[in-house]
Amino acid sequence: MDNIAGQNNSLKWAVNITVALLVVAWLIPTVGLFVSSFRDRDQITASGWWLAPFSVELTYRTRADDAAPRQEGDLWIVEGNIFGTGEVADAFASGDASITAFGVTGRDPAAFAAGTEGENRDGGTLLVMADGSYRYTSTEEPDARGPRIYFAAATPPDFTMDNYQTILTAQTADERAASQAQGATFWDLLFDEEGIFRNFVNTFTVTIPATVIPILIAAFAAYALAWMDFPGRGLLIAAVVGLLVVPLQLALVPLLNLHNRIGIGQSFLGIWMAHTGFGLPLAIYLLRNYMVGLPRDIIEGAKVDGATDFQIFTKIILPLSFPALASFAIFQFLWTWNDLLVAKVFLPSDDASKVMTVRIADDLLGSRGGDWGILAAAAFVSIAVPVIVFFTMQRFLVRGLLAGSVK
Amino acid sequence: MSPLFQGIITILVGVFGCVGYFYAANLLLDKVIFPARGPNIGRNINRATAVRPWLFLLPAILALSVYLVYPVVGSFWRSLFNRSGEEFIGMDNYGALFADDVFRQALFNNALWALVVPAAATFFGLLVAQLTDRLKWGNIAKSLIFMPMAISFVGASLIWKFVYAGDPDIGIINAVRDGLGLDPMDPIQVPFWNNFFLMAILIWIQTGFAMVILSAALRGIPEETVEAAIIDGANPFQLFFKIKVPQIMGTIVVVWTTITILVLKVFDIVYTMTGGNFGTQILPSYMMTLMFRDDGRATAVAVVIMVVVLPVMIWNIRQAQKEMR
Numbered sequence: 001m002d003n004i005a006g007q008n009n010s011l012k013w014a015v016n017i018t019v020a021l022l023v024v025a026w027l028i029p030t031v032g033l034f035v036s037s038f039r040d041r042d043q044i045t046a047s048g049w050w051l052a053p054f055s056v057e058l059t060y061r062t063r064a065d066d067a068a069p070r071q072e073g074d075l076w077i078v079e080g081n082i083f084g085t086g087e088v089a090d091a092f093a094s095g096d097a098s099i100t101a102f103g104v105t106g107r108d109p110a111a112f113a114a115g116t117e118g119e120n121r122d123g124g125t126l127l128v129m130a131d132g133s134y135r136y137t138s139t140e141e142p143d144a145r146g147p148r149i150y151f152a153a154a155t156p157p158d159f160t161m162d163n164y165q166t167i168l169t170a171q172t173a174d175e176r177a178a179s180q181a182q183g184a185t186f187w188d189l190l191f192d193e194e195g196i197f198r199n200f201v202n203t204f205t206v207t208i209p210a211t212v213i214p215i216l217i218a219a220f221a222a223y224a225l226a227w228m229d230f231p232g233r234g235l236l237i238a239a240v241v242g243l244l245v246v247p248l249q250l251a252l253v254p255l256l257n258l259h260n261r262i263g264i265g266q267s268f269l270g271i272w273m274a275h276t277g278f279g280l281p282l283a284i285y286l287l288r289n290y291m292v293g294l295p296r297d298i299i300e301g302a303k304v305d306g307a308t309d310f311q312i313f314t315k316i317i318l319p320l321s322f323p324a325l326a327s328f329a330i331f332q333f334l335w336t337w338n339d340l341l342v343a344k345v346f347l348p349s350d351d352a353s354k355v356m357t358v359r360i361a362d363d364l365l366g367s368r369g370g371d372w373g374i375l376a377a378a379a380f381v382s383i384a385v386p387v388i389v390f391f392t393m394q395r396f397l398v399r400g401l402l403a404g405s406v407k
Numbered sequence: 408m409s410p411l412f413q414g415i416i417t418i419l420v421g422v423f424g425c426v427g428y429f430y431a432a433n434l435l436l437d438k439v440i441f442p443a444r445g446p447n448i449g450r451n452i453n454r455a456t457a458v459r460p461w462l463f464l465l466p467a468i469l470a471l472s473v474y475l476v477y478p479v480v481g482s483f484w485r486s487l488f489n490r491s492g493e494e495f496i497g498m499d500n501y502g503a504l505f506a507d508d509v510f511r512q513a514l515f516n517n518a519l520w521a522l523v524v525p526a527a528a529t530f531f532g533l534l535v536a537q538l539t540d541r542l543k544w545g546n547i548a549k550s551l552i553f554m555p556m557a558i559s560f561v562g563a564s565l566i567w568k569f570v571y572a573g574d575p576d577i578g579i580i581n582a583v584r585d586g587l588g589l590d591p592m593d594p595i596q597v598p599f600w601n602n603f604f605l606m607a608i609l610i611w612i613q614t615g616f617a618m619v620i621l622s623a624a625l626r627g628i629p630e631e632t633v634e635a636a637i638i639d640g641a642n643p644f645q646l647f648f649k650i651k652v653p654q655i656m657g658t659i660v661v662v663w664t665t666i667t668i669l670v671l672k673v674f675d676i677v678y679t680m681t682g683g684n685f686g687t688q689i690l691p692s693y694m695m696t697l698m699f700r701d702d703g704r705a706t707a708v709a710v711v712i713m714v715v716v717l718p719v720m721i722w723n724i725r726q727a728q729k730e731m732r
Contacts, residue, residue, distance in 0.1 A: 015542065020544075022535060026552045028579065029566045030555070048575070188709065204411075209573065212422060213418070213425070217470060218467060220464070221464050223463060224461075224464050233727070237466070242721075243476070247672050247712045249672070249674075249713075250479055250713055251482075252698060252705075253481075254706075255478055257481075268414065268417075277471065281475065314462075337563075338559030340559070363600060365565070378565075379561075382561070383562045386557040386559070387558070
């Protein structure tokens with residue numbers, strides 16, 4: 001049918017290109033942050049993430065201390081290789097950087113291009129080659145610590161998991177190395193410290209009961225609304241549809257007060273109950289719509305054979321409704337995992353019981369505002385789980401969406 | 408007791424509690440209260456059948472009443488009291504709100520959000536759904552555009568904060584401006600237009616939702632109508648606007664209203680991006696700034712949100728009832 005009429009090659013091309021552009025536009029924001037989460041802090045500020053595969057020019061300072069000064073006539077000469085000097089040796093351990101420029105003052109660290117000879121502050125000359133070898137001359141004896149050299153080097157891209165390790169343990173690379181030198185393993189650090197790993201575990205703790213419990217309650221209710229006859233059924237269904245759109249904002253103040261009065265307060269128990277309540281209308285609505293569509297013959301046949309409603313429900317309806325149960329489970333999982341509002345209100349506000357969304361929105365964005373590598377890593381720690389669930393269970397999610405919107 | 412352990416116990420108690428309740432309640436009904444034997448067997452079976460639905464519904468009705476029905480009443484009642492909740496002040500909280508510049512701004516911005524986001528998300532969703540309909544790699548394209556649905560609003564805000572960053576070496580928008588020779592700017596602080604930059608985030612998320620539903624609707628269009636139009640010489644645009652769109656109008660309205668309701672509830676984006684500063688306040692985030700400080704006013708804002716949602720709610724119920732008949 002594609003080629004009957006109205007379809008021609010140029011239109012096909014236009015469609016392909018438009019879709020490609022839209023997909024790229026939709027992906028760019030995520031890809032940008034994702035790439036940045038693997039980049040070093042200095043590299044992030046020095047060049048955009050779209051240049052991540054290329055070398056970045058960063059400026060460094062060091063002292064020419066890898067060789068002892070020697071005297072030739074009036075001149076003192078220091079010769080060596082910059083990449084071997086004390087202050088930067090660690091940064092260039094891999095050894096594939098090249099120097100683009102150098103200088104002798106901090107104000108102008110890239111005054112001279114690599115390979116050209118510059119004048120130094122002691123009245124002598126300084127020559128630095130691209131490969132890092134330098135020659136420093138001076139009429140006076142140089143500083144015992146070695147003369148200062150500034151340089152700009154094209155540093156090859158350096159992708160690390162360092163940001164992730166830092167955000168998970170709340171310790172910088174140096175602090176981690178120090179603790180590990182004292183015998184702590186990475187796992188100890190994960191569980192010990194105030195890192196985001198704890199919030200990650202909290203998110204799981206909130207999410208799983210909040211996903212499992214409403215399913216059962218809703219399934220029984222949905223069966224009653226779908227297959228049992230009783231007065232007021234239509235009214236109840238209408239009420240469920242109405243409750244689907246009640247803004248959660250209404251629930252916050254009265255329910256928090258209620259929780260405080262009955263002694264639950266701000267706690268995990270409270271948030272599980274809240275999520276259960278808030279998830280029920282969608283669960284009942286989705287499951288009822290699905291169960292109504294199950295073939296009447298099976299259910300009536302079972303009734304004729306003497307099955308009770310309870311048996312019909314557990315032995316026939318529940319197994320047949322698996323796709324709908326899965327759709328709702330995914331929905332509820334994504335929603336509770338990604339929720340900020342309910343967690344902010346119903347969980348205690350100390351660091352130890354925050355979930356990830358709250359930790360990122362309330363702490364990290366404030367305290368680590370400019371530290372993009374860290375922020376990006378935190379974001380992807382929190383995004384990873386729902387995205388994996390999303391891509392593996394997309395089939396059920398789509399089915400749920402189609403059934404869940406009021407038609 | 409660690410929360411994780413507590414969680415496992417809660418799952419066990421919750422699941423077995425539910426199963427136990429339903430099982431025991433049924434047993435009690437059938438064997439003890441209305442046993443299907445003895446002189447009144449017929450009457451007993453009928454009564455048991457009449458009671459059973461309510462047994463099945465009881466936990467759900469209880470949970471819904473406490474967590475959704477009671478709050479509607481409770482919030483309205485609380486909004487009639489002052490900050491401490493001790494003194495009845497009638498509609499004064501509402502009066503104070505409407506006299507408040509920030510609230511009026513939030514109301515205006517919310518109206519903008521409710522107009523722009525559903526329109527744009529539905530438009531892009533429809534566009535992608537139609538374009539990918541007969542594309543070989545259409546499913547991959549749809550998956551990728553759908554993906555932001557899985558990302559939290561907080562995560563999405565962070566992603567876009569990075570896009571909007573003022574440094575041309577970080578934010579791609581300013582990198583483009585830099586490339587064109589323009590000065591870097593902070594999109595989040597541009598008066599009025601910053602609202603639209605925030606809306607872009609929600610549009611980015613919701614387009615996938617619109618696309619999935621509309622794509623299914625497009626697939627559901629009877630082939631004969633399309634074939635007939637092609638035979639009659641309709642060009643692709645006529646085919647789309649005059650044949651396809653009218654047939655899926657119902658679904659478009661559904662998508663539109665669903666996103667509208669969502670827009671009226673989302674506070675996360677404004678909260679993380681600007682905290683309501685720079686004239687970007689909307690009602691849900693304004694409520695959060697009042698929450699824990701002045702519960703009377705906070706609940707008043709919540710009630711205003713409810714009133715705004717109410718027409719959609721009524722319309723939804725009507726539709727659902729029509730569908731059931």
